[in-house]
Amino acid sequence: MTPPMTPPTNEPFDVLTMGRIGVDLYPLQTGVGLAEVETFGKFLGGSPTNVAVAAARLGRTAALISRTGQDPFGDYCHQALKGFGVDDRWVTPVASEPTPVTFCEIFPPDDFPLYFYRRPKAPDLHIRPEELDLDAVRAARVLWVTGTGLCEEPSRAATLAAVAARGGSTDRTATVFDLDWRPMFWGEGGKESADGRANARALYREVLAHATVAVGNVAECEVATGVRAPRECAEALLDAGVELAVVKQGPKGVLALHRDGTSAELPPHPVEVVNGLGAGDAFGGALCHGLLAGWELERIVRYANAAGALVASRLACSSAMPTAAEVDDLLGR
Ligand SMILES: Nc1ncnc2c1ncn2[C@@H]1O[C@H](COP(=O)(O)OP(=O)(O)OP(=O)(O)O)[C@@H](O)[C@H]1O
Ligand SMILES: O=C(O)C[C@@H](O)[C@H](O)C(=O)CO
16 A cells, blocks of 8 residues: 655645545445345545546645544545545544445446445535635645535535635646546436436536646546537536646546647557546545646646556556556556
């Protein structure tokens, strides 16, 4: 495991992520539905949590803003964050809610349904704007927020406050908006609704006006922009305010478009897929790493593709995040 890493006193974090945390309970049998699964592995989970772990694995200082239940799974989340070298000082308990658990089914190469247990309300949706350490939020070199953080109050107000606090900065690397569309969190009783989608789009527009980078798969870009063709999505995201738009197309590759006119369009790195879940988070952690390093766009996308591919070739999400040596190795460096 990565040793805990905290920046020297008063130094900002390289990567500060905000949003979901929980426990992934993933089947140890693949190709069968949950009704048939007999044993599960326990892993730290939650997409922005995984992004922080991915960045830490690549040698970056990373912290998370989130909330768990006040229960043994909450203790596990803290223990696991520390083990991965992600600072947990802004992960606080909510006494009234259980720590969420997430199951999945594994049907390689491309079918990995997720089953979220986040009711009545996930602790991370209780992140409050008045409890944010806005100095740390402003100072972080990369701030990473997600679409799911907008689905309910008070997390919605907290997410908007965090991105607004970063407005007008020139000395930070990026404010990243992961478009992260999970329809079941936006409708009544966990069912997707047209209203949910329309509400999400309006809120996504608010965040895009403050963010400098937007990243999402095609379905997520469609929620944000109303269009589906990758180049149109990227252009619409630039029009909405960001400097860099990254459209992930799973097996079809990635398109990244920068406001300065540079672009990169690359195929995925071929691997034998075990579980595609978490690939997007590995991609995200590597994207942060490349932006922090100041690499040119094509190098960043190539690197993030390789990190995503490595996680797609492994069962878990957080504990599967690659080291820089593993990414370099896959890229043949
Ligand atoms: N089957 C695959 N083979 C190779 N690379 C992959 C594969 N699946 C994903 N990747 C890599 O990971 C990146 C992100 O994957 P994907 O497009 O599935 O993101 P996502 O929908 O955000 O995923 P997640 O399930 O983690 O939320 C891809 O752009 C690609 O670089
Ligand atoms: O929060 C999620 O998106 C699900 C996670 O628990 C899981 O780790 C995953 O699939 C990450 O993409």
